Amino acid sequence: MTPQPLAAVRSIKVKLGLLVAASVLVATAVATLGRAGGVPPWLGVPVTVALALAVTQLLAAGMTSPLRQMTAAARRMATGDHGVRVPETSRDEVGELARAFNTMAADLAAVDRQRRELVANVSHELRTPLTGMRALLENLADGVGPADPAALQVALGQAERTSRLVEDLLDLARVDAGRAPLVPEPVRLAALLADAVAEAEVLGRPVTYDVRVSPPDLVVAADPARLHQLVANLLDNASRHSPAGSTVRVEAGQEGERYVVEVHDAGPGIAPADRERVFEPFGTLAAGDATGGGTGLGLAIARWVSDLHGGTIGFVEPEGGPDGPGGARVRVVLPLSPPERVADEPVGSAGSETVAAQPPRPADVRAAGVAAPGVLDDLFGGFWPARPVPPRLGLLGGALATGALAATLLVERDLGLGTLLVLLAAGGVLLAATPRRRDPWTLGCAGLCVLLAVTTVVRDAEWLVVLCLLAGVATALCGVTRPRTAAGIVLTGLAWPLAGLRGLPWLGRTVARLTGRGQGAAVLRTLVWSVLGLVVFGALLVSADALLAEWVDAAVPDLTTDLLVARVFVTVAVGGVVLAAAYLALDAPRVDRGTGDPRPVGRRFEWLAPVLVVVGVFAVFLVAQATVVLAGHDHLRRTTGLTYAEYVHQGFGQLTVATALTLLVVWAAARKAPRATAADRAWLRGALGVLCLETLVVVGSALHRMHLYQEAYGFTTLRLLVDVVEGWLGLLVLASFAAVVVLRSTWFPRFALVSGVVALLGLAAVNPEAWVADHNLERYADTGRVDWTYLQGLSDDAVPTLVDGSADLTPDERSCVLAGRTGTGAGSDLWEWNLARSRAADALAGVRLEDAATTGSSASPCGSPS
Template identity: 80%
Template sequence: MQPLAAVRSIKVKLGLLVAVSVLVATAVATLGRAGGVPPWLGVPVTVALALAVTQLLAAGMTSPLRQMTAAARRMATGDYGVRVAETSRDEVGELARAFNTMAADLAAVDRERRELVATVSHELRTPLTGLRAVLENLVDGVGPADPAALRPALDQAERTSRLVEDLLDLARVDAGRAPLTPEPVRLASLLAEAVAEAEVLGRPVTYAVEVSPPDLVVAADPARLRQLVANLLDNASRHSPAGGTVRVRAGRAGERYVLEVQDEGPGVAPADRERVFEAFGTLGAGDAGGGTGLGLAIARWVTDLHGGTIRFDDPGRSQGAVVRVDLPVQPPARRGPGGLEMVAVRPPEPEPQPQPQPPAPVGAPGYSAPGLLDDLFGGFWPPRQVPARVGLVAGAVGAGVLAAALLPERSLGLGTFLVLLAAGGVLLAATPRRRDPWTLGCAGLCLLLAAVPLVRETPWLVLLCLLAGVATAVCGVTGARTAAGLVLSGLAWPLAGLRGLPWLGRTLATLTGRGSGAAVLRTLVWSALGLVVFGALLVSADALLASWVDAAVPDLTGDLLVARVFVALAVGGVVLAAAYLALDPPLLDRAERDPRPVERRFEWLAPVLVVVAVFAAFLAAQATVVLAGHDHLRRTTGLTYAEYVHQGFGQLTVATALTLLVVGAAVRKAPRTTAADRRWVRATLAVLCLETLLVVASALHRMHLYQEAYGFTSLRLLVDVVEAWLGLLVLAALAAVLALRAWWFPRFALVSGVVALLALTAANPEAWVAEHNLERYAATGRIDWAYLQGLSADAVPALVAGTADLPPEARACALAGRSGEADDGDVWEWNLARSRAADALAGVRLVAPVGGCPGRD
């Protein structure tokens, strides 16, 4: 489908493309803003719809150019049967039509060349074979070496000579190097000389010449005209029976004159009268004289050289064939190369012969020209003929509709879990790796991560789990193994929305390409109309049915309808892009090939030793603080120990992560060809890993002391978990270094990170933070009530239990603003954390604090 195919100008097409895309983007953005759609949802949907409209309108605009590129490559290999689809009426379409005309001409020329080579080879083989046989008989003494025995050899040599001379004449004429030098020619004398030469051939025929008027003089090239007559006489004498008569008639008709040569042979069928003028266009069995098949072709070209015509006429009641040549008395002259007077030497093109089957266009089914997206993605995502999958598109649409019905105006809960489950089902159905253990393991982890919104309400924790689920899902369906592959898997998801557009077009074409598109559309329209009309009537007539409809059908009025549309488009598009990524993953692990190690050992060893020295200096400072005590720290730095440990959490975490990159780069670049090389790798990187483990321990110790001094928060707990996870990766890196095998490390890092996140989820971090802050309050009397009040429902049971023994004012401060918190949403908002919070708050009587909350930090 090409919406702009009827537009005749490429400039107008581009203008319409830009105008419509901008209009659609503006309309969607305005609608989203009016409906209260947040920017993080509205902007991606607006951009995606604008790109979709652009792709729809631009369909076919540049495909002829890409097809011509592919066709030119195929023509360079000798395949001249390719054609370009002529689907537009603009400049590109005109170029496509001109390209097809050129391809047809080249195909015709190539066919003629092949036929000429084959025919010439055949024609030369016959006399040469006969000549060789005669000469072999003479050499072997089979026959006598007398004139009678040599006569056949001479005949074959003469036939070969005539063929070569005719070919040379054709080559000169065809190359435009046959000059025409007209001069007055007495036609009766020329015909008499030609007949005399023909009689020398000794054929048993007689010649009858008639010229009217007898003194007719014309302007012609004598040599060319004699060649024309000689070829006609030779053809007529060969096809006339013994004792027959060849009649030659010449006469003037106004400014032209006519030559006719008639024989008494079998004649030429009307269907063959055009073909015999082609090169080697003899009639097979009728060519009893052993001609070269070039005489009539040369006669036609000489006729064209003089600006005339030649054809076979109907002999009427007479027997035989009549060749009629119509020539001007004064031939039209043209100025050719070098100042020679020339005329057109190429004969009119013969009537086109019907082809048994026209060449298939380059863009036809079965051939895929490289597209714009193929050039854009290059070798990272090579083009593949991915089959159309209507079920996947329907599944993505279903996931979008389900999200639009369950997500807007609802908190995270059961509805969110069902939407994630539907999306994961579409991905699992799309991937051909669904039976791979790695993919199945990732699917299991994604299922656990998708269940987090069902059991926890902590926003940052749910967000981390959803992001981890996305990363695990894409790595599972792509099968990435290397660190670069895992990173590129995440980047490939949004790119899949662009890369999969041709596949989506093919899939949608299957719905309408079989003639059922209009029927499907009519069915949907009439079904929707019947549902709306009769549904509205019956719902308004029955209150019970109306209550059922209100419970089953989401709110489709006002701004909420706009939000549902945006959610449906966003979720459906994301799921569809992920489905294409699963169906056709890119080449993610291209960097897995053998790395190029450095040539000299110091090139990798020196940087690593520098890092080792820096870590050693840091550890020495830590040891000094431990051994010298807090007083020495205060005298030298002016900081208390609490202030000292407050520094550097983020820096130490980043340093740990960078150490893993250093170890990975060193393992890839260090040469390991000799035992000494391997010892240096193991020793140096093992020392670095051990130092890093001490840094991890120092960071965890600092964070513990800081929390004891300043209180516990979810962010500080998350830092602890991340640092501990990095320490686990350092241990894994140490094992990989000692074994010099790290192929398992990237996947181990992903799985261990997901498991750590699931463990953190199971531990209920906000409840842990609440419990420890209340314990700290009981011990020190210091607490941040405002922070506790901002915790999610996950912390409510811990707050209720932890404040049971505290004064009523303290309990009121801890549970302020939560007295109305209850699990009063519909079934799609059900969440275990909110349910437990409602149960914990049931029966709790809160007393407003008098004079503020006690013990504030």
């Protein structure tokens, strides 16, 4: 049961007031504490909001659950289940409403019980005299007593019809009362059908029966009496509606783990609009027969028997469709073994989801409950439906431990070994949470995430490390949600922050599991005594041994007030985001829902004309590029007034955007273009193939332009990153071309994600800042032009290259390029260790720089690009 901290409050207004007051107080206290401790707003605001939401969820738990339970109970009562009840735990106005609802439900159950008893009693009382009348009429019809045979035969027919009606009413009364015994046993289907046909032939109707069973020795598990009743009612209905001299076909066969029985008559058939209504009680008129002698209950009982066995029944289109021979064709699909059912389990009837349970005894009114839908179900809808996710104390503990580890290793430290350990711990929690941790896609994403996390101890450039961390987060989330579409990948990124809200009920159940085991007081006492023993004896022994004191200083973080507050905030923040990601892995949303192929356009020109326009625009651009190459720079200068360097710089950004938009055009056209005929597929391959090939030429042009621009104006990490992005887009264009050729693109979104991650890992492996430093020094040696200020701003990744490359520089230039680098960036803290900073310190260890006072003077090249 959901905990209700405010259950004792008798007014819902007071509850809402307490809820608002508690949330405001918690938010104010946390915000004040964070501001006093120097916590930055980007960390303090999310933690404050998260804690306020947690307090709101804790106090509001159970306030609206009775209302949601009453809604669910009312829907079940509308289907005939009057045994549902809602808890009466609250003392406020909602609790009073719950008690009134239970009273109403009890009254409705009593009325329903009386109705069923009335039907059963009337049927029972009528059966005995009708049986006697039938026997008397049989004697008279046989000539035992003097009578008019024709009149007596009519009376006998009416009596038989009344008897059938009573028997059918008794069967329906059993269904309504929920007492439908099912005794399955092995049944030879061919023999059962033969017996049913023999019984139908006794009725004397002028029809013949054609029975076919495949395989002939088919044996099923079923209640023979109930199954015989179902077949007999279908045969009776078919023979009654078939014309004289016609044939009623009965076919049965196995289909996988189920078997099918079909009865096809030669009558007038049933209109599609009436095929469901004929299974309702007294639905004979819907079947097109007002005088056939039926009670109108046979098909209703047939559906009840099929539901009892866990199967389905319905009228389907006759063989040959509307233009075929006609007639009605009823199809019954049943499992080879019916599902196990406890005694007196309610059974639905007439195709509905009715649950006709026995009404509870007065002493059991509060024992029968109904589960309430979550308050977040309407918010998330079909995108993230509620699932019975069990509490996971291990995930909660793992997330909190990761947060504590981050607070210990990250506060007031640079990125390094400690960051890698925190990332690996978070990844371990995420992998433990996902139920498909052995899936190849999930394992592949986990391997990529580890490689991306290693950049924190290999590279010092913050922009590169941050890009790798963001890519690692995206890859990890896609690894656990397993999207297959581009929209699914985007929704996965949006689902991570939403998981913090969607997982609040699960978090509440997990915390309730933690505190509801009856051992809270014992755990608290044990924790207090353990901490006391650690503090007392630890302080004594540390003060007695200097070496132990050094170890403790190195292992125990600084717990001054400001740092303690910062560590608490980091613990909550990191633990919260890890827990949200773990819930996302544990209960992944339907990120690919509703992203299937759309309906193609009706006419080919609707998609082809826009694509051909884009193809023509690209063709004109390529002609212009060829003109520049063939006519030379002088022609370019005369016609545009631009130098070649200015010309290539002017268009690079536009070409990059055009490449990305081309991918969007290919995606949209491939989704909307029809593929029904060979001509459709040929036009699709031809138009999009030409567009992809033109785009590859544009990509080559863009990369060439950037190369010329870097040669003219220098190399930077941003320009190198843009080169990598353009090359990655070119790879996607090539992949799009392959998808167009084979007309299959389900693999493309995952390929785009993985190839992007691999490209980023390749960039990190190249060491971009060292590459930029090396090329700028080479350019300086060739042209005498370099931006010294930019080189000074490179990270420690570039220091070994700068040290080696500056050997041929003048002392002033060497001091300028290495200005401000002391070689102490590696630090002495183990958790800050980084390979790039360590190599930089080693490279600078033996370097003797000139007096830095000359740096920036008029005689020095430092200060402005040359």
